[in-house]
Amino acid sequence: MKLDSKIPEGPLAEKWSKHKFNLKLVNPANKRKYEVIVVGTGLAGASAAASLGELGYNVKAFCFQDSPRRAHSIAAQGGINAAKNYQNDGDSVYRLFYDTIKGGDYRAREANVHRLAESSVSIIDQCVAQGVPFAREYGGLLANRSFGGAQVSRTFYARGQTGQQLLLGAYSALNRQIANGKVQMYNRTEMLDVVIVDGKARGIITRDLLTGKIESHSAHAVLLCTGGYGNVFYLSTNAKGSNVTAAWRAHKRGAFFGNPCFTQIHPTCIPVSGDHQSKLTLMSESLRNDGRVWVPKKAMPGLKGIDAVKVPESERDYFLERKYPSFGNLVPRDVASRNAKIVCDEGRGVGSGLAVFLDFTDAIKRVGEDTIRAKYGNLFDMYAQITGENPYKGPMMIYPAVHYTMGGLWVDYNLMTNVPGLYALGEANFSDHGANRLGASALMQGLADGYFVIPYTVGDYLANIGWADKVGTDHPAFKEAIQSSEDRMNKLVNIKGKKTVDEFHRQLGLTMWEYCGMSRSEQGLKKAKQIIQDIKKEFWTNVNVLGTTTELNQELEKANRVADFIELGELMVDDALARAESCGGHFREESQTPEGEALRKDDEFAFVSAWEFKGENQPEELHKEELRFENVKLTQRSYK
Amino acid sequence: MKITLKVWRQKNKDTKGAFKTYQVDHASPDMSFLEMIDVLNTDLIKKGEESIAFDHDCREGICGMCSLYINGHPHGPLQTTTCQLHMRTFKDGETITVEPWRANAFPVIKDLVVDRSAFDRIQQAGGYVNVNTGGVPDANMIPISKKIADEAFDAATCIGCGACVAACKNASAMLFVSAKVSQFALLPQGQVERKERAEKMIAQMDAEGFGSCTNTYACEAECPKGIKVANIARMNREYFGAMLSSYEVSSGGGGE
Incomplete structure (x- = not known):
C-alpha cells in the first residue's frame, strides 16, 4: 500500500x-x-x-x-x-x-x-x-x-x-x-x-x-x-x-x-522518591533561565540540597555550561535530559542517585530572593510541597521524565x-x-x-x-466487535493469576525507560524486545484482576490499558531499532559525532515511519513516507 | 510509618456502606496520600480482597478529579487537592478516616467515588459565551485592564472538584457557580449575556438539589485553589440585578 x-x-x-x-x-x-x-x-x-x-x-x-x-x-x-x-x-x-x-x-x-x-x-x-x-x-x-x-x-x-x-x-x-x-x-x-x-x-x-x-x-x-x-x-x-x-x-x-x-523527555521534573512513586511532576523549564545545573565532580552519594551549599565551587561540575558554553543551561530539552543521564550513569547523581541540582544561589545573589520569588514562587512552592524541602535554602533536585509523545x-x-x-x-x-x-x-x-x-x-x-452511506449497529461487524470486547474483558477477570496490573506496568515502564528512553542502542533494544515479549506472555497467564466485568472495576480498566501498552512498547522498540540515526528525542548510540552529539542521517532517514499491523504475534510492516523539504535547508543542530 | 485507616466501603449506589479498618505498615512520609492508598490496594489485591475505588487522574492538583474527605476535611488537613497531600502531614501511628464527598447532589457510586455530573449540568446551563468558532475579532481589539483580567483569572482557576460543597454544612454549590459567573461578569466578553447567565446557572444549581449559602465561609477555607467568597457576593449582586430588570425580548427581531 x-x-x-x-x-x-x-x-x-x-x-x-x-x-x-x-x-x-x-x-x-x-x-x-x-x-x-x-x-x-x-x-x-x-x-x-x-x-x-x-x-x-x-x-x-x-x-x-x-x-x-x-x-x-x-x-x-x-x-x-x-x-x-x-x-x-x-x-x-x-x-x-x-x-x-x-x-x-x-x-x-x-x-x-x-x-x-x-x-x-x-x-x-x-x-x-x-x-x-x-x-x-x-x-x-x-x-x-x-x-x-x-x-x-x-x-x-x-x-x-x-x-x-x-x-x-x-x-x-x-x-x-x-x-x-x-x-x-x-x-x-x-x-x-x-x-x-x-x-x-x-x-x-x-x-x-x-x-x-x-x-x-x-x-x-x-x-x-x-x-x-x-x-x-x-x-x-x-x-x-x-x-x-x-x-x-x-x-x-x-x-x-x-x-x-x-518521545519527549523533559529535563526539569521532580525526581522519583521511592518505589511507591505513581507519577512524575513537571516544573516549567523556565526555571533553567535562572537556575544552574550541576553535580559534584567526584561522586557524593546521597547528597541533599540542604548540604549542597557546603560543596565548594571548585568541586562542582556545571556540566551543561562546561559542554555547551554558548547555550549553557538553556540547551534544548533532549540535550539537557541526556546529559543529566550521562552524569548520573557516571555515579555522580545526587539524592537517590538519579537527580542533578538546579541551583538558584547565583540568581538570588544577583537579583534578590524577592525577584526570584515573584518569577518562580509557585514552582518553588510546588517543589516544597512535593519534596518537603525548602528550595530557597538549597538547590532543587531535578531529573528528566517522559512528557510528550x-x-x-x-x-x-x-x-x-x-x-x-x-x-x-x-x-x-x-x-x-x-x-x-x-x-x-x-x-x-x-x-x-x-x-x-x-x-x-x-x-x-x-x-x-453522502449521508445515506451509513452502517447501523445491527451490522454483523458491530456484533463481532462487541463479542471480541466482551471476550477480552471476561478473559482478563478469569486469569486469576498472582501479579497485580501495576506490577506488570512498572516492569514494562522500567524496561522502556532503560532501553528505549533517553539513549538507545541496537543491543539494548534487542534485549528490550525479548523482555517485553516475556512480559506479554506472563501478563496473559498471571495477571490478577479481582471483581467482575459488570460494575465499576478500576483494576479491570487498568489491565485493559496495560495490555495495550505492552504491545505498543514492542512496536516502539521496533521503530527505534529501524531508525539507526539520532534525531530529536531519539538518540541512537551508534549514530553520534566524535564529540558525542546526536548525528542525524538525512540521506537514509528523512522519512516518517508508518507501521502496519499484520496479525497477532506477527512482525509489523514498515512503510516509509518520504519527507520532501522544498523551503527549508536541513542543518545539524549545534549548541556548542 | 504505620497508619490505621478507616475507609468508607460501599459496593454500589443501591447498597448500604460502612467503615472498614485497615492497617498500612509501610507508608513513607514522601508518599502522597493517593500513593499510600495505592500501596494499601496492592496489599488488598494480594490478599484476594477488592481494591478501594477512588477517583483520581492528573495527580498534580489541577484536574479536580480526586475527592477524598479526610479526617473531616475535604482533601484533608491542608488547603490542597488530595493528590498533593503527603503522608509527612500525618503522625506515625495516626488513625485516619477517609470518606467520600457527602452531599445529596453528589450520590455515592462506589466506595469513595461520587457522581458530580450536577456540576457539568450547571455549566451547560450558561457557563459559556455564545460565540462560534471563527469570525471573532482580533484578540487585542478589546483592551482589558490587568486588574480585571487577573481577577477573572483568579475566579477561573476553579478546578470543579466539589470540595466547597463537601465542606459546606448545607452542601451549597455557591462558590463553584459564582466562580464561573464572576469570570464572565468581569470580562467584557461576558457582558452581553450577563443577566441570563446568572439566572440560568442559579436555576440549575437549585434544580440539582444543592443547599443554600449561609455565609459560614467553610468553602473558601477548604478550596484547594483559594477561590474567594467575594465571588458569591458578586453572584448575588448579578442575580438581584437580573431579577430586577427584564431582559426578555417580546418578539424575534427582524427577518420578517
Whole structure:
C-alpha cells in the first residue's frame, strides 16, 4: 500500500487556502443528517466536538473521566505559541513555521507545519472571545513571553495554568453544544474498538465504566482525540488514566502508527522518591533561565540540597555550561535530559542517585530572593510541597521524565488515517512536531486541529460519501466487535493469576525507560524486545484482576490499558531499532559525532515511519513516507 | 510509618456502606496520600480482597478529579487537592478516616467515588459565551485592564472538584457557580449575556438539589485553589440585578 499524504500542490503559503477552497462542502440543511463520533475531550477533542456541533453535525463525544473538563490538557503549564507579532520583534507565520520544522529536527511535513503556524493566529482570537483570561499588560493588551529558547516573544499564557484555561474555554464551547442538543456527551465511557465495514470507519465500541455495559455507536466518521502514550513508561508526567487504548485498537484494525519511537523527555521534573512513586511532576523549564545545573565532580552519594551549599565551587561540575558554553543551561530539552543521564550513569547523581541540582544561589545573589520569588514562587512552592524541602535554602533536585509523545497514528494532510473516515487529532496523531516538540506548541496543535482544520476536512469526506452511506449497529461487524470486547474483558477477570496490573506496568515502564528512553542502542533494544515479549506472555497467564466485568472495576480498566501498552512498547522498540540515526528525542548510540552529539542521517532517514499491523504475534510492516523539504535547508543542530 | 485507616466501603449506589479498618505498615512520609492508598490496594489485591475505588487522574492538583474527605476535611488537613497531600502531614501511628464527598447532589457510586455530573449540568446551563468558532475579532481589539483580567483569572482557576460543597454544612454549590459567573461578569466578553447567565446557572444549581449559602465561609477555607467568597457576593449582586430588570425580548427581531 502506498502512503498518500495528500499534500496540496502550490507554494507553501498558499497550500492551505487553496486546499480549503477545493474541499467539498456539505449543504447546511444536510449537516444534521450526519453523525460524527469524537473520542476524548482534551483540547483537540473538545474543540472539534464543539466546532462540528456549531456547524450542525450531530456529534457524540466520549471521555473516560467523570467530566470532559478533566482531560489531561488541563495540566499544561507554560503557554501557547502564536505568530501574532504583537511584540514587534520580528515574528511571522513563516518564522514560527521555520522554528517548528527546525525544532522537530526535520522530521515533520513542511505543509502541515505551515498550516499550524497559520492557524495559531486565529486560536488566540477564538480563546479571547470565549473569555479565556490570558495574562495582560497594564495597558490592557495581551502579554507575551519568550519560551523554550525562542528568540521572539510569541507565547501567550495564563500564569502557570495555560492548559487549564484553554481547556475550560473549549469545555465551555462544548457545554454550549451539549445544551443545544448538538453534542451528546458520554462521561465515564471508554472506547474499546473501532468498527470498520467495507474499509471505512463506521463506529466504535465502548464500555460504560460504571455498569460495565459494552455498547456500539455508529457514525459517518470517527475522530480519535485521545492524547499521547507516555504512560507506556509507567512513570511520566501524564495523568494516571492517560492511555493508548483507542489509538492502539484503531491500529490493530488497520490504521498505521507513525513514528512510535519519538518521545519527549523533559529535563526539569521532580525526581522519583521511592518505589511507591505513581507519577512524575513537571516544573516549567523556565526555571533553567535562572537556575544552574550541576553535580559534584567526584561522586557524593546521597547528597541533599540542604548540604549542597557546603560543596565548594571548585568541586562542582556545571556540566551543561562546561559542554555547551554558548547555550549553557538553556540547551534544548533532549540535550539537557541526556546529559543529566550521562552524569548520573557516571555515579555522580545526587539524592537517590538519579537527580542533578538546579541551583538558584547565583540568581538570588544577583537579583534578590524577592525577584526570584515573584518569577518562580509557585514552582518553588510546588517543589516544597512535593519534596518537603525548602528550595530557597538549597538547590532543587531535578531529573528528566517522559512528557510528550510526538509519534501517534499516521494521518494525511486532512488528519485522516489510512482508514477512510477515521481521523486522529492532537497528540494522538504523529503529525506536526517531527522528532521533537518545541515548548508551547502542544496546546497550539491540539486547538488548531480541532477548531480550524477538522471542520473543513471532515466536511469534504462527508460530502463525498453522502449521508445515506451509513452502517447501523445491527451490522454483523458491530456484533463481532462487541463479542471480541466482551471476550477480552471476561478473559482478563478469569486469569486469576498472582501479579497485580501495576506490577506488570512498572516492569514494562522500567524496561522502556532503560532501553528505549533517553539513549538507545541496537543491543539494548534487542534485549528490550525479548523482555517485553516475556512480559506479554506472563501478563496473559498471571495477571490478577479481582471483581467482575459488570460494575465499576478500576483494576479491570487498568489491565485493559496495560495490555495495550505492552504491545505498543514492542512496536516502539521496533521503530527505534529501524531508525539507526539520532534525531530529536531519539538518540541512537551508534549514530553520534566524535564529540558525542546526536548525528542525524538525512540521506537514509528523512522519512516518517508508518507501521502496519499484520496479525497477532506477527512482525509489523514498515512503510516509509518520504519527507520532501522544498523551503527549508536541513542543518545539524549545534549548541556548542 | 504505620497508619490505621478507616475507609468508607460501599459496593454500589443501591447498597448500604460502612467503615472498614485497615492497617498500612509501610507508608513513607514522601508518599502522597493517593500513593499510600495505592500501596494499601496492592496489599488488598494480594490478599484476594477488592481494591478501594477512588477517583483520581492528573495527580498534580489541577484536574479536580480526586475527592477524598479526610479526617473531616475535604482533601484533608491542608488547603490542597488530595493528590498533593503527603503522608509527612500525618503522625506515625495516626488513625485516619477517609470518606467520600457527602452531599445529596453528589450520590455515592462506589466506595469513595461520587457522581458530580450536577456540576457539568450547571455549566451547560450558561457557563459559556455564545460565540462560534471563527469570525471573532482580533484578540487585542478589546483592551482589558490587568486588574480585571487577573481577577477573572483568579475566579477561573476553579478546578470543579466539589470540595466547597463537601465542606459546606448545607452542601451549597455557591462558590463553584459564582466562580464561573464572576469570570464572565468581569470580562467584557461576558457582558452581553450577563443577566441570563446568572439566572440560568442559579436555576440549575437549585434544580440539582444543592443547599443554600449561609455565609459560614467553610468553602473558601477548604478550596484547594483559594477561590474567594467575594465571588458569591458578586453572584448575588448579578442575580438581584437580573431579577430586577427584564431582559426578555417580546418578539424575534427582524427577518420578517
